[in-house]
Amino acid sequence: MTSDRLTKIRELLEAHEQSHLLGGWDRLDETAREALLNQLQLLPWETIDVVRESIQHRVESNPPPSNLEPPQTCDPAGPDAAGFFDRGAELIAAGRVAAFTVAGGQGTRLGWNGPKGTFPATAVSGKPLFAIFAEQLRAAQRRYDVVIPWYIMTSPLNDAATRAFFLDNKCFGLHRSNIMMFPQGTMPSFDARTGDLLLASPGVVAENPDGHGGALDAMARSGALADMESRGITIVSSFQVDNPLVRVVDECFIGMHESDEHSSAEVSSKMVLKEDPSEPVGVFCRVDGRTHVVEYSDLPSDLAEVRNGDGSLRFGAASIAVHLYSVPFVSQLTGQGGDPLPWHRALKKSSWWDAASGAMVEPEGPNVIKLERFIFDIVPRAERSAILRTERSHEFAPIKNATGPDSLETSQQIQSDLYGGWLRQHGVQVPQDDAGRTTVRIEIEPLTAMRPGDLAGSDLPAAIEPGGSLLL
Incomplete structure (x- = not known):
């Protein structure tokens, strides 16, 4: 390590008022010092400055939209369903479709020591979630005599364990060259009071995963988008790792995305009906002619409880985090001059290392702001975003909790x-x-x-x- 590099990093930190991040420097060996300088050099300083200023001035981030209306949805049993199915089958057979799994979570809340995708989920054999999705892909590949590439977004925490699990299970019968894994990105954590960055330990800036909305940038950064383009993939079927009933590639859904009059073939989504007004799921709405997903905590209670004449909830189109994306559309959003998804703040409780005292600090309450991007923020970017209604009992059985619901x-x-x-x-x-x-x-x-x-x-x-x- 050269003194010139350290000098430049010191100047960088002074310019952004974050010199305290070198507070544990004297405690570090040469390897740890090099790692810290690398981490500091790669931080998104422009974003950090904007977020820090907003925290200091108590500026609210991303207020929920107003003027909400129920969304338009597509009936899977409607008169166009057969045509949608046939068109979707054509696209799969033509090699235009890839699968994408958001799989960065750990099984901790389930009492499981490992990536959530390794959790045994089925009712008789206890087949792991990853195996279910792999077998669906094998079945579709057999039916359509085509290769369906599988892209999996892990996290820095579970990437190595996920890769090892696939190798130990011989990729569940899939060819290794058609599976691509890459970790999601991270963002530094902020002191909720001052907006300063925090140290997780001497020489390590505290960071957190950047949310499932970071998937788009991760696709671009990892080379996954380029790989899709080289294979002729135009549609990505995206789903979360915790739902064993998800349809990894759904002919009707793909056909609707491509050919329905309400779709611009950029982003499409699936929905189920909310079970009750308090169910903690995002809901699809229309705002100024475009489809949005509003978080359950942002939907005013007076709207959440309104019912239609048949007793169904007026705002009851619940997102199950199943989407289709156009590859050219994602490339446009993530490319030079693209329009990145917004950051959302979450106030959390987290310990941190204080350079002044040389000790870890255990807070009594929430003290840290963590930034995340939400994948559903891609929905209003589409000119016309279509939504397919589906039955909860057919396609949505998530495993999120150790006991109780889900x-x-x-x-x-x-x-x-x-x-x-x-x-x-x-x-x-x-x-x-x-x-x-x-x-x-x-x-x-x-x-x-x-x-x-x-x-x-x-x-x-x-x-x-x-x-x-x-x-x-």
């Missing part, structure tokens, strides 16, 4: 209910309770069937005995 227990029940319904369509007697819930565990692997009709001609049992289970 837990493994509720997800596996939804999975068994869905597959029990498929079997009943083929004459199989499946036990139910008085509420119509399936009372046995059922798992149908994607390579066996992707939809009920795929079971035609299969060797199915006449009945499943109470207390039993079935894996197909």
Whole structure:
């Protein structure tokens, strides 16, 4: 390390009033000093200055839009559905579609020591989430005789473990060259009182993941976008890692995105109906003729509780974080002169290292502002953003919590209910309770069937005995 480099970094920090970040310098060995200088050099200083000033002046970030109206949505059973399906199938078969998974989370809240995508999710075999998605891709590739590349955004925390998990499982039968992983970006954390950057330890600036909205920049930065373009990919099917019922590539959805009159084929989304006004999910709305997603905490309660004549919520189009993106559109947003997604602030409690005292500080309450980008902020950038309605019981069984709603227990029940319904369509007697819930565990692997009709001609049992289970 040269003294010239240290001098330049000192001048940089002085210019941005962050000289305290070198407070632990004397404690560091040569390797740690080099790492700190590298980290400081790569920080987004223009953004830091803007955020710091807004914190100091108590400027609110990104107020929610006003003049909200319910969105237009597309019926998957409508008269155009068959045409949408056929068009989507054509696009998949032509090699125009790739899958993209947001998989930066850890399984900590589930009591699982590892990346969330490695969590055992299915009702009988306990197949991990990544394996479910891989088998869907294998099934679609077999059906359409095409390669469907899979891009996976990890995080700095779980990237190595995710890569190792895929290698240990031989990429779940997929070719390694068609899977590309890359970590999401990070942003420095800010002192909520002063706006200054914080140290996580001597020589390490405190940082946090930049949110699922950082996926777009991560795609560009990692070379994933360039890889898509070289393969002729024009549509990215994006989904979160925690939903075992997500349709990784959905013909009807892809066809709607490409050909519906309400779509500019830039960004499309899926929705389910909110279960109640207080459900913590973002909702689709119309604002000045464009589709937006409004966070549940930003939707005024007087609007959240309004109901239509049929009893449904007027603002009940809940986002399930399933989107389609046009590759040229994402390239435009992330390229030179593009319009990046806005930053959202979250006030959190986090310990930090104080250079003055040489000790860690454990705050009593929230003390840190962390910046995140939200992927749904891409939605209003589209000229016309289409929304496909779907059934919660068919496509949304997230595993977010250890117990209660959105837990493994509720997800596996939804999975068994869905597959029990498929079997009943083929004459199989499946036990139910008085509420119509399936009372046995059922798992149908994607390579066996992707939809009920795929079971035609299969060797199915006449009945499943109470207390039993079935894996197909």
